[in-house]
Amino acid sequence: MALYLSGNRPTNCKSKCHFSLSKMSNLTKSLGKNWPSLSCPSRRSEKLWKHEWQKYETCSEELFGGQYQYFHAALNLLKTVDILKLLSDAGIHPNGSFYSASAVYSAIQSKVTHMPGIACNEDKTGNKQLYQFSMCGETAGTKIVDCLGLSSHGKCSEKIKFPSF
Known part of the structure; x- marks a missing residue:
């Protein structure tokens, strides 16, 4: 899940702070x-967090004061x-089964009441699989808002695999 502030996605901001897992142990x-991380075959979430910090969250340092606070x-x-x-609760489980991308999106939106973003990639056999959920936060980081500007079904086909993790 990625957190984007106010639906905007500034990227690769200059930062004096480099990602350090020890800062948030x-x-x-x-x-x-x-x-x-839902990425396959690697299930190393630290790699995901580092990527998110370096690409997006460095742009929020002034708001949050650094990596730990973000x-x-x-x-x-x-x-x-x-x-x-x-x-x-909607019968959608991370078990390697295939689901409708619309059903995944609708299940999230119906309970959260804000537009999420979902993204897919391809597994090694060429099947589209769920790769990322995105929920957006308002600038102060205290409440969820609609993910404006994010594709609701980014690179997903109508039938997507929800990999085990």
Whole structure:
């Protein structure tokens, strides 16, 4: 899950702070549970968090004061939305099965009441698979808002695989 502020996606801002897992060691267990990587074959979430920090979150340093504060704010927002539970309640599970991209999108939007973003990539056999959920936060990072400017079904076909993780 990516956190974007106010639907805008500034990228690759200059930062004096480089990603350091040690700066957020007491958050990694919660991040692993609530912001896991769905990328296959690698399931290393640290790589995802580093990518997100370097590409997007460095642009929020002035708002949040750094890496720890950003990820802490993101986790606080994630506590308000349990995407895996609401998908499970809709019969959609990360078990390698195929689901309708529209059903995944609708299940999230119906419970969150804001437009999410979902993105897909291809697995090694050429199947489109769910790769990323995006929920957007308003500038202060305290509430979820619509993800404006994000494709609702980015690179997804109508039938997508929800890989196990």
